[in-house]
Amino acid sequence: MVKLREHKKETENKAIEKLAAPAKVYIPLSQHIGKPCEPLVKAGDYVHLGQKIAAAQANVYSPIHSSVSGKVAGIQDWPHPVLGRCRAIVIENDGLDKLPGSQACRPSEEINSLGPDKVRDAVLEAGIVGMGGASFPSHIKLNPPKPVDTLIVNGAECEPYLTGDYRLMVERTEEILKGIELIAKCLGVKNVIIGIEDNKPEAIEIFSRKSQVTGPMAMVCFPTGKAASYKIKVLKSQYPQGGEKQLILNVLGKEVPSGKLPFEIGVVVHNVSTVFAIYEAVYCGKPLYERVVTVAGSCVSNPGNFLARIGTPFKDLIDPRGLKEEPAKIIVGGPMMGIAQFDDKTPVIKSTTGILLYSKKEALLNEELACIRCGACVRECPAFLMPTLISLASKKGLWPQAKVYGASDCIECGICSYVCPSNIRLVQHIKRAKLEVAR
Amino acid sequence: MKNKLTVNISPHLHNNESVSKIMWIVGISLIPAGAAGVIIFGLNALTVMILGILSALVTEWLMQLLAKRRITILDGSAFLTGLLLAYNLPPGVPLWLPAAGSFFAIAIGKQVFGGLGQNIFNPALVGRVFLMASWPKYMTTFTKPLNFDAVTSATPLAVLRESGVIENISYLDLFLGRRGGCIGEVCILALVAGALFLFWKGYISWHIPVTYTAVFAAFVYAFGGDGLFRGDWFFHILTGGLILGAFFMATDYVTSPLTRKGQVIFGAGCGILTAVIRLWGGYPEGVSYAILMMNAATPIIDRFTRNRIYGTMIPVNRK
Numbered sequence: 001m002v003k004l005r006e007h008k009k010e011t012e013n014k015a016i017e018k019l020a021a022p023a024k025v026y027i028p029l030s031q032h033i034g035k036p037c038e039p040l041v042k043a044g045d046y047v048h049l050g051q052k053i054a055a056a057q058a059n060v061y062s063p064i065h066s067s068v069s070g071k072v073a074g075i076q077d078w079p080h081p082v083l084g085r086c087r088a089i090v091i092e093n094d095g096l097d098k099l100p101g102s103q104a105c106r107p108s109e110e111i112n113s114l115g116p117d118k119v120r121d122a123v124l125e126a127g128i129v130g131m132g133g134a135s136f137p138s139h140i141k142l143n144p145p146k147p148v149d150t151l152i153v154n155g156a157e158c159e160p161y162l163t164g165d166y167r168l169m170v171e172r173t174e175e176i177l178k179g180i181e182l183i184a185k186c187l188g189v190k191n192v193i194i195g196i197e198d199n200k201p202e203a204i205e206i207f208s209r210k211s212q213v214t215g216p217m218a219m220v221c222f223p224t225g226k227a228a229s230y231k232i233k234v235l236k237s238q239y240p241q242g243g244e245k246q247l248i249l250n251v252l253g254k255e256v257p258s259g260k261l262p263f264e265i266g267v268v269v270h271n272v273s274t275v276f277a278i279y280e281a282v283y284c285g286k287p288l289y290e291r292v293v294t295v296a297g298s299c300v301s302n303p304g305n306f307l308a309r310i311g312t313p314f315k316d317l318i319d320p321r322g323l324k325e326e327p328a329k330i331i332v333g334g335p336m337m338g339i340a341q342f343d344d345k346t347p348v349i350k351s352t353t354g355i356l357l358y359s360k361k362e363a364l365l366n367e368e369l370a371c372i373r374c375g376a377c378v379r380e381c382p383a384f385l386m387p388t389l390i391s392l393a394s395k396k397g398l399w400p401q402a403k404v405y406g407a408s409d410c411i412e413c414g415i416c417s418y419v420c421p422s423n424i425r426l427v428q429h430i431k432r433a434k435l436e437v438a439r
Numbered sequence: 440m441k442n443k444l445t446v447n448i449s450p451h452l453h454n455n456e457s458v459s460k461i462m463w464i465v466g467i468s469l470i471p472a473g474a475a476g477v478i479i480f481g482l483n484a485l486t487v488m489i490l491g492i493l494s495a496l497v498t499e500w501l502m503q504l505l506a507k508r509r510i511t512i513l514d515g516s517a518f519l520t521g522l523l524l525a526y527n528l529p530p531g532v533p534l535w536l537p538a539a540g541s542f543f544a545i546a547i548g549k550q551v552f553g554g555l556g557q558n559i560f561n562p563a564l565v566g567r568v569f570l571m572a573s574w575p576k577y578m579t580t581f582t583k584p585l586n587f588d589a590v591t592s593a594t595p596l597a598v599l600r601e602s603g604v605i606e607n608i609s610y611l612d613l614f615l616g617r618r619g620g621c622i623g624e625v626c627i628l629a630l631v632a633g634a635l636f637l638f639w640k641g642y643i644s645w646h647i648p649v650t651y652t653a654v655f656a657a658f659v660y661a662f663g664g665d666g667l668f669r670g671d672w673f674f675h676i677l678t679g680g681l682i683l684g685a686f687f688m689a690t691d692y693v694t695s696p697l698t699r700k701g702q703v704i705f706g707a708g709c710g711i712l713t714a715v716i717r718l719w720g721g722y723p724e725g726v727s728y729a730i731l732m733m734n735a736a737t738p739i740i741d742r743f744t745r746n747r748i749y750g751t752m753i754p755v756n757r758k
Contacts, residue, residue, distance in 0.1 A: 002454075245749060256750050258748060258750035259750075327444070329446075329451065333449075335452040362451075365447060370557065372461075374461070376456075378746065385746065385748055386745060405745075409748050409749060412449075414450030417450050417453070418454055419454055419456070421456040421457050422457075423453070
């Protein structure tokens with residue numbers, strides 16, 4: 001765990017700004033972990049805002065919805081921020097945002113009487129996936145194969161530059177709390193903990209306002225006052241505090257067994273943005289067709305947080321911000337785990353937390369030198385691995401050795417590469433070993 | 440914008456540390472000890488230092504040229520090896536000696552293993568023991584401190600070995616370096632100042648040097664006197680190359696263990712071996728051999744001190 005230079009100042013006080021939808025959206029058919037969707041529409045069809053346009057026959061999947069109203073221009077191969085390329089449904093926006101009939105909010109009595117199955121169905125139908133970056137279908141996490149007793153809400157947002165989760169926490173506190181209550185009820189858990197890093201004092205203050213006791217683990221009641229209360233856990237601002245396994249360790253003092261999922265120890269973790277999306281889906285029947293995206297980096301004149309439609313090409317998000325200089329690198333996500341992009345036509349998808357524009361100087365890559373065994377990677381690895389040993393084994397193609405060193409337990413957080421004075425691309429070598437070990 | 444974007448794997452952030460930055464900062468931390476050596480023993484000490492460094496740089500360049508490796512003589516590591524070797528030499532040695540020592544240190548101690556990061560033994564110490572074995576006469580002839588007529592004198596540890604009694608020399612003289620000895624090892628004050636600087640920069644941690652010194656002191660206190668627990672441990676810390684060795688040579692990243700646990704074991708091993716050599720061995724001084732022996736033990740220490748991986752009960756399989 002290390003303290004990073006956060007670069008959050010430039011956007012953390014910028015309120016979420018709703019963006020006009022672009023003239024054309026490119027909605028990829030795979031935006032989740034699991035089976036890719038098949039289109040339900042064809043070229044020439046008219047689609048409404050929020051209409052389901054793609055789905056799959058599988059357990060692990062998440063349907064996809066139109067983020068504008070207008071005519072389907074076609075289905076074509078298009079750049080994808082994670083997969084490189086993927087088939088995408090192209091829709092020409094007619095600018096009317098026509099809804100498919102009435103998208104009425106559910107009355108509160110109805111919400112209170114919703115059973116867990118109904119909540120899960122609503123979440124599945126709304127196409128909600130983990131919005132912190134992992135994009136695992138959320139309805140599955142609402143239905144763990146074993147009973148769980150603890151819900152952790154991830155408000156750590158430990159990646160530098162990104163402030164979208166933070167803005168949601170301060171601007172939509174009430175909605176997030178209602179969403180948390182919903183999830184807690186659905187999972188049948190009494191123990192609810194919201195983990196927030198101490199670099200977000202305003203969010204901590206807002207969430208603990210109703211608390212009777214002060215302190216890092218004060219109990220607070222939910223707005224509807226029905227279900228149990230929740231606790232706030234103030235976490236140190238350290239990367240990767242928001243990594244699921246690290247969060248569980250630092251909040252509960254428990255470790256998730258190697259190769260297992262958190263539900264095995266009775267825990268489910270949801271990101272605050274996901275919680276907000278679940279609130280919108282269940283309370284307002286709104287599918288996941290837009291999300292908050294932080295646009296930042298030294299090349300941007302006016303950085304900020306924007307509510308962008310899924311399928312918006314990055315160019316449409318970047319250009320109105322103004323550029324100080326031509327970016328030499330475009331990163332989707334945070335700087336530690338984000339993915340460098342080939343193209344600025346790539347669209348925003350459900351897991352796009354931010355877009356960072358790096359200058360030429362920041363994009364420079366240093367030459368990889370020999371390991372001097374300084375041990376920095378060993379000391380900082382949040383999975384307690386010995387990254388340099390895995391990397392060495394990987395470079396030599398010694399896959400059994402890499403396996404013994406625990407390559408498959410790597411969470412790819414990037415700390416080892418960040419601290420390496422020899423600029424060794426440890427994550428790259430370890431990722432390679434992970435793939436080989438999994439074979 | 441197309442085709443001009445840099446695409447590489449994450450992370451896209453670095454803490455701006457580099458090998459050469461670390462090496463040069465360690466070099467800076469050694470300046471006080473070198474300056475003290477020149478004040479105490481005269482300009483001859485400076486010449487020895489310069490020749491040690493020059494020979495190290497030239498050897499590194501030649502070896503890399505011959506092996507068709509990238510020339511990295513400016514990364515500070517060869518400079519450091521040459522400097523540390525010179526610090527381990529008596530001030531009055533013939534001027535070809537530091538050159539020969541640095542040549543051996545870089546060529547045999549480092550480059551034959553594959554260069555920086557690949558060597559098993561601390562290169563400067565390899566150079567020193569090579570000189571000790573080849574030209575023991577020059578390596579054990581010390582000049583008197585603060586007397587620039589090259590009058591020879593014995594080191595306090597040599598006196599102790601010869602006569603069995605501790606020379607009448609005050610702790611203060613030892614602390615300031617008013618004694619016979621190697622160029623960079625005599626002034627404890629300067630060494631401690633440099634070490635504190637390195638602690639502050641975070642480039643060394645207490646695990647090796649403090650464990651080394653403490654275990655050594657405890658051992659000497661227990662077994663170094665007439666009867667148990669009567670040894671003059673303070674005298675032993677201040678003399679010989681203990682502080683130079685513990686804080687600047689045993690802490691060499693390449694040749695010491697990776698984990699903190701391993702480093703504590705390494706430090707303790709160095710402490711015990713140094714004490715055993717000094718008290719019962721054939722040499723008055725044991726720091727070099729102790730560190731080299733523990734360098735050899737580093738791979739096995741590493742193997743048995745691997746971290747416990749998150750989510751597993753036991754340390755990684757010790758295959």
